[in-house]
Each structure stands twice: as C-alpha cells, then as structure tokens.
Amino acid sequence: DGDSWVLNGHKRWIGNGHAADVTVVYARDEADGEVKAFVVEKIDGEYPAGYNPVVIEGKVGKRSILQADITIDNVRVSNDNQLEFGQSFKDVNRVLQATRGGASWEALGHAMAAFEHASRYALNREQFGAPIANYQLVQEKLATMLADVTTMQLMCMRLAELQTRGEDNQAIASMVKMVTSRKALAVCREARDMMGGNGLLLENHVARHLTDMEVISTYEGTDSMQALIVGRAITGTSAFTTKRRS
Template identity: 75%
Template structure:
C-alpha cells in the first residue's frame, strides 16, 4: 500500500507539524483504530452510544482541547483540529460526543464560569468521570439561536427555568448540562448548569427524551428536552455569562471543529474508495485501472487537499486572532460541500457494497449529512459569506 493511501497528504502539510503534533495525530488515530473502528458499526446500527469504545479516551491527553489547567492539555488550534480530523476519519458520532463534552460544555464552564465553578466541574470532566452536554438549540430556534425562548426567573437563591431544547447531544445521559436561557428580568441570555442528583436522576422539571429515527450520527443520541419549572441554584449559574455575546465567545472559541471533522470524513472516503478500486476486479481488471475511476480518485484527492489547506490556514489565523466570521463560514461551507461530495462518490464507486456498514462509507456519508447541517447549515454559511461580499444582509425580510 502506498503512503498516500495510508495518509492522504498530497501537499505534505503534515511535514509542517511539530513532533508533539505528529505524536498526537498518531495517538488519536491508533486509539480510533483499536477501540472505535472494530465496534462502531454495531452500535451505529442499533442507534446506541458506544460507551465501551471510550476506554482509553481520557488517557489520550486531548480532553478539554484548548483549555489550560484543570487536567486539560491547552492544545493549539492546529492540534485541536488534528484531534477532530482523526476522530472524524474513524467515526462522526464519537467525534460529536467528544466535541460536545470537551469543547462546548467544558468550554462554556471554562470561559463563562468563575474559578470555583471551574474547579468544581472541569477536573472530573477532563478524566471523563463525568460527561457533559450543551443545551442551546430549541425546536424553533436553530440557525437563529440568538432568539432562544427558554426562560429563567430569579426566585430567591434559585432560578426557575421553563422552555424546550432539542437536538442536544448526550442531553439524556450527561452528568453536567450547560443550559442557556433568557432572564425574564433583563431579557439577556444567561447560562446554567444542570447536574444529575446523587441517585443518578435529573432534578424535577428536566425531562429528556431520545430522538429516534435518525439516518446519521446514529451512535450519538440527541435529546428533546422539556423544561418545566426546573429549579437551579444560583451557585449553578455561570457567573460570567451576561448576554448572547458571551455565548458567542464560546462558539467562536470552538469554531472550526466541524470543518476539521469534514476533512476527516473526506480522508476516510478517499482511503476507502482508493483501496477498494485497487482490490475490486471487473472485466478481468482492477477497477482502478479504468480511466473513469482514476479521474474520480484524482478529483477526490484534489478536493481533499484544498480542504486540508483551508483548515490549516484557518488554524493559523485563529492563533493570531485574525479569523473572521465570514472566513470561518467559507471554510465550513467549502469543507462540508467537498467532503459530502467525496463520500457520495466513494459510495457510488463501491456499488452495492457501499450500502453495507462493513465497508464503512455509508456511515461516513450519512454522518457528513449531519456535519453539513450543524454549526450552521450550508445555506447559512453562504449567506454570511454573501453578506461579506455585498455588505447587504439577506437574513431577515419584513413580512408582507
């Protein structure tokens, strides 16, 4: 097998990585191949969370990614991107669990909590002794999550929350859920931490239900959560969240994870397609010997290389604090489109075998449908870039 099929890096970008980043890349890749890949298809087909596959995840030195201290590694943007890439290269569900737990939930506590709150929750989460969830999206507020309607009312030394959250990864099972709600007193968004009680149950008024019938990311469960007079102590309100601007700080800090994951899915699609083409014979020849197949593989590698270049540059700009919203949107839009197209091409190249989980590409294809939707749909990313080009916002229109 050629080196290119083992590590599709046509423009030698990994040569620019430090020895520590190379070791990190290889460590995550080996973990995925040993613990996740042998088991993931069975869990994916059943729609179950592969908890046994997480054995060893806490020992990789990646949980908490960009967070410094509290048992977290303080990774660079490039290193954090490599983690998402290599996890996506193995499985999207595992990467989603990791991103929700490690980046969105822990990131909210780290950036918006006070020191006591960080010490209270982050160390056990860094060891995955407790797991986290991030409850922002609502049934009627996805792309416009800034308009969230879940309410919070101060009542003595507690807050009373009412509302509805949906598509909350691990929201039915997490030990710690950061939940965003709008303060009735000033209309501003605040952040609260919901904890499981000592008996393992959620407090009264937190009512999660697993969303069934998904066609992608089946090995990570999302919850629909009804919130009815849920009482949260004041000490569980993250002290430094005063408005949606603070929520955006968390989203900005974790931005780019979906783009790196898309690269991982693209790498997997290329590897699967190229290896299959070399092994599969039709009309007495490996299908890799046919012109049409070679053109497809060349196009896939070209698309993959452009995705890798975009994400590498994105990480550089993030480190310099020069990445704009429009830049991030262009990267998300481009990587999602190209990775999804690559997965579709690979699935087609495998013919009927591409429909079988044992060949893995069907899982990557449907998981990429999810990646194209979360952290901003393709259309929303295009509108952000379009606004940058024209200086005209087309997000809202006055109803007639």
C-alpha cells in the same frame, strides 16, 4: 426570581443530553432580551424537577453518540449557576465559532476515510479483466476527490493557525464549516457511487461516513446558515429574517 432563575423551553438534538452530569443551557432573559448561559447539574444522580431529556431513536447517522430531546419546564437554577461569560448572543457566537472549527476537522476526517476506502476499492475491484482504477472516469473521480480533501486540509490548518493566534472570526469559521461540509459530502457520495451497490454495505464503511456527514453538515449550523454569515461579512447586509424575535 429572587436568588434563582426559572428556565423554560424545548431543544432537540443535544449530544449526550440524556446522561450528562452537567449541561449548559442557553436561554433568553425576558427582562433584557439577551441570551444567557446557565449550568444545570445532576444532584445525587438526578436531574432537577422539570428537566426531562428523552433519547431520540432511529438515527441513520452518528450512531456512536446519543442525542436527546429535552423539555425544560420551570427548572430553577441558582444565580451561582449563571455563567459569567454567557451574557449575550455574542457570547454564544464565540462558542459556535470554536465548535465550527471542530466540526470542520470532523468533515475532513470523514472525507479522507471515504477517499482511502474508494481508492483501495478501485485498485482491487476488477471489471472487464482489469481493476476499475485503470479507467479514465474512475481516475478523474479520484483526482477530484483528492483535490477536495487537500482543499479541506489547507482550510482546516489555516483556521487552526488563526485560532491559535486569536485572529479568527465568525465569518472565517463559518466559511470553513460551509466548504468542508459541502466538499466532504461530495467526496463521500462520490466514493459511494464508485463502489456501486457495495458502497451501501456497512462492512465497506463508506455508507457510514456518508450518513455521518449528513449529520455534521447540519449541526453547528447548516451550510446555508454559514453562507448567510459569510454573506453578511462580505456585503455588510444581513439576509437573516428581519422579523422581531418573540
């Protein structure tokens, strides 16, 4: 609209979206159908008229960061606030390709922590006169958890190497995000199960890692979405909806 853009839309689950001084908004241009990136800034500590973020209350996971439900109603931004390298959905995917790597490392961290807590618990918790770590089933669980953690470490390191050399791609990043999310959830659930009711206590930490992992497995695309991206790379056929976007 002249020398400015008019933004409209609604988006939930934006980290720190209630307080950030600078927010990048991706919006579809009605003129050419492309997704473009715009900077929305606070002015004198206030968001522009029409930009309304509300903190989402009642989360069980990732409570260390607040997410916002943002309504954007006829928010005007100048042409200068359109990002040069945010001109299409391909540009958005480049951002997601990088952030999925970060989410994979987060998943690895939660899995490592859950494994360490479970290992210590198994060595110290006694049942029938011996630490539960002495029992075959517990050792089998610990071995599987360690194998999953090690797999995640290798995948994250390999992705980091490819990113450093500029040789990564969307399918590789999605595969690592998919695998690390699934394995980290499995490790955290196994750790919680091994600790019985004690695994539900906040003081034992595993429940926090588990609920945080439920969040990580969702953002930057669920593992099912990552699977479709990988599947498209394998088959050359997209299984995403073929319905025309409105």
